[in-house]
Amino acid sequence: xxxxEMYDEWLSSDCFDEQTKDELxxxxxxxxxxxxxxxxxxxxxxxxxxxxxxxGTNRMNIYTVGxxxxxxxxxxxxxxxxxxxxxxxxDSRRMSPEFADAAALCLAANGIKAYVFESLRxxxxxxxxxxxxxxxxxxxxxASHNPPEYNGYKxxxxxxxxxxxxxxxxxxxxxxxxxxxxxxxxMDKDAAKEAGLYEVIGQDIDDAYMEELKKLxxxxxxxxxxxxxxxxxxxPLHGTxxxxxRRILKELxxxxxxxxxEQELPDGDFPTVSYPNPEAEEAFxxxxxxxxxxxxxxxxxxxxxxxxxxxxxxxxxxxxxITLTGNMSGCxxxxxxxxxxxxxxxxPKDGKLIKTIVSTNMADAIAAYYDVDLIEVLTGFKYIxxxxxxxxxxxxxxxxxGFEESYGCLVGTHARxxxxxxxxMKLCEAAAYYKTKNMTLWDAMIAMYDRYGYxxxxxxxxxxxxREGLMKIQNIMKSFREMPPKQVGNYKVVSVRDYKNxxxxxxxTNEVVPTGxxxxxxxxxxxxxxxxxxxxxxxxxxxxxxYFGVVGEDxxxxxxxxxxxxxxxxxLIEKAVN
Numbered sequence: 207x208x209x210x211e212m213y214d215e216w217l218s219s220d221c222f223d224e225q226t227k228d229e230l231x232x233x234x235x236x237x238x239x240x241x242x243x244x245x246x247x248x249x250x251x252x253x254x255x256x257x258x259x260x261x262g263t264n265r266m267n268i269y270t271v272g273x274x275x276x277x278x279x280x281x282x283x284x285x286x287x288x289x290x291x292x293x294x295x296x297d298s299r300r301m302s303p304e305f306a307d308a309a310a311l312c313l314a315a316n317g318i319k320a321y322v323f324e325s326l327r328x329x330x331x332x333x334x335x336x337x338x339x340x341x342x343x344x345x346x347x348x349a350s351h352n353p354p355e356y357n358g359y360k361x362x363x364x365x366x367x368x369x370x371x372x373x374x375x376x377x378x379x380x381x382x383x384x385x386x387x388x389x390x391x392x393m394d395k396d397a398a399k400e401a402g403l404y405e406v407i408g409q410d411i412d413d414a415y416m417e418e419l420k421k422l423x424x425x426x427x428x429x430x431x432x433x434x435x436x437x438x439x440x441x442p443l444h445g446t447x448x449x450x451x452r453r454i455l456k457e458l459x460x461x462x463x464x465x466x467x468e469q470e471l472p473d474g475d476f477p478t479v480s481y482p483n484p485e486a487e488e489a490f491x492x493x494x495x496x497x498x499x500x501x502x503x504x505x506x507x508x509x510x511x512x513x514x515x516x517x518x519x520x521x522x523x524x525x526x527x528i529t530l531t532g533n534m535s536g537c538x539x540x541x542x543x544x545x546x547x548x549x550x551x552x553x554p555k556d557g558k559l560i561k562t563i564v565s566t567n568m569a570d571a572i573a574a575y576y577d578v579d580l581i582e583v584l585t586g587f588k589y590i591x592x593x594x595x596x597x598x599x600x601x602x603x604x605x606x607x608g609f610e611e612s613y614g615c616l617v618g619t620h621a622r623x624x625x626x627x628x629x630x631m632k633l634c635e636a637a638a639y640y641k642t643k644n645m646t647l648w649d650a651m652i653a654m655y656d657r658y659g660y661x662x663x664x665x666x667x668x669x670x671x672x673r674e675g676l677m678k679i680q681n682i683m684k685s686f687r688e689m690p691p692k693q694v695g696n697y698k699v700v701s702v703r704d705y706k707n708x709x710x711x712x713x714x715t716n717e718v719v720p721t722g723x724x725x726x727x728x729x730x731x732x733x734x735x736x737x738x739x740x741x742x743x744x745x746x747x748x749x750x751x752x753y754f755g756v757v758g759e760d761x762x763x764x765x766x767x768x769x770x771x772x773x774x775x776x777x778l779i780e781k782a783v784n
Contacts (some may be wrong), residue, residue: 209245229260230261282342285376295327296327298444299349311404318403324407326446328625337365342363361377368586368587419628422617433459440506441469443507443510444474445511446512447627451630454631458634490505493507504637505518508627515633538636538650540607541572542632542639543606579603617632661736662757662765664768666754672748695774705723752778
């Protein structure tokens with residue numbers, strides 16, 4: 207069925223409500239818009255759903271959410287897990303409560319109990335709740351840091367991590383098998399509650415989650431000594447982090463926490479930012495203004511679902527606030543956590559530090575320094591969660607820390623996804639510890655550079671919209687795959703990793719060995735001496751991303767090398783795009 211026929215089907219079918227039909231009637235003369243909405247089904251991928259909110263098969267709405275939920279229910283039943291239930295959380299985005307209920311009532315109609323949070327909650331708490339409630343799966347309604355017009359649907363499995371093989375492909379197959387929207391089950395909410403298939407959860411999970419976080423504090427003595435003196439500015443960027451972040455910091459003894467009032471309350475329109483992303487400079491504009499007024503020591507921002515943390519720290523020598531990339535904050539927290547565990551209790555013989563393949567090589571240096579194993583996984587925190595499950599089921603390996611360059615990390619095993627609440631807590635604990643040593647967090651970062659090397663890592667994202675954009679991204683990946691660069695700037699490519707074809711090719715000998723990781727559309731170019739480049743399509747946005755890193759003899763040397771390398775990368779990008 208073509209996009210026009212599908213459009214007509216939605217207008218005439220009894221499956222769809224009048225509000226949906228009115229929205230579609232309003233675009234009757236716009237063929238391009240009709241095509242964008244109906245040229246394909248919104249794809250249920252390895253991360254679930256993510257798309258623009260609106261009517262149509264290629265949009266986020268209660269019908270596409272219902273289809274995903276019916277597919278999930280069919281898979282759960284096929285696995286014999288229908289008695290365990292599913293935990294459901296949602297963030298502050300438009301339609302999030304409605305999508306959460308659409309999912310819950312579909313599950314209930316299939317005889318699967320839904321544990322639904324009473325109001326918005328952060329992603330890591332959903333991950334925690336899956337195991338706390340003994341669920342077979344979890345659903346989180348969020349589009350993370352995407353623009354306001356987006357929403358999404360993430361699926362978790364019983365270990366608390368986002369779905370990985372075989373469950374991801376198993377669920378995808380069940381969703382694809384649903385070709386008729388009339389087959390999607392649902393039931394009345396009151397009837398679901400009366401049947402014990404819809405249970406509201408909240409305070410009990412909040413309290414238990416907070417207690418798990420407190421257990422992770424190592425240097426309570428330092429917080430008690432100087433916590434009241436540290437000034438912290440925090441913004442939840444209109445998302446879910448406001449209550450849990452403020453609660454944990456207050457209960458630990460951090461008394462000077464200043465909230466950016468303009469961004470305090472949940473708001474799916476994100477009126478103060480065009481892009482609620484803690485990676486974006488504009489997200490910190492109001493927070494930095496407040497930080498200068500209060501002379502804050504550190505400035506923190508969590509994204510809407512509070513799984514990612516952005517950070518600025520003050521350089522006491524200049525009074526300026528310096529942004530920490532995800533690589534920098536991840537290494538700062540990881541080095542503190544592993545170092546303090548070594549000092550206070552010793553490290554396990556089989557301790558593991560986990561990073562994604564596009565994250566900084568400084569992590570390798572940290573692992574070597576503490577004599578712990580470094581594990582590399584594909585991009586996506588679910589692969590870090592997969593390693594945690596492996597440690598748990600085999601009894602081999604002790605999780606110490608995991609992070610990815612996109613501002614996500616996890617201390618502890620209470621959750622199996624990145625956790626900006628615990629990251630905030632740990633960074634503030636580290637600030638207290640270093641303050642007792644007459645050091646700021648920026649001083650600690652410089653000390654790490656002196657110890658491990660002056661690593662500098664960057665990412666360049668190229669955006670493409672719509673159907674044509676998707677084709678451009680595919681062509682870029684094809685170009686780099688079929689004609690890999692032999693040199694980037696001043697650096698000769700030593701080896702090429704093609705994770706889609708499961709090959710690592712030595713460019714000098716042409717020897718080929720397997721990557722050892724799951725298949726993924728990613729290309730990685732190693733140039734030796736800590737220099738590298740990686741290209742991959744974003745899994746959550748219509749972008750292709752270029753990651754690269756260098757290491758210098760000092761800050762200025764690293765900056766110059768990175769600037770030169772970036773120019774060479776941009777030339778490659780321009781050539782591939784055109």
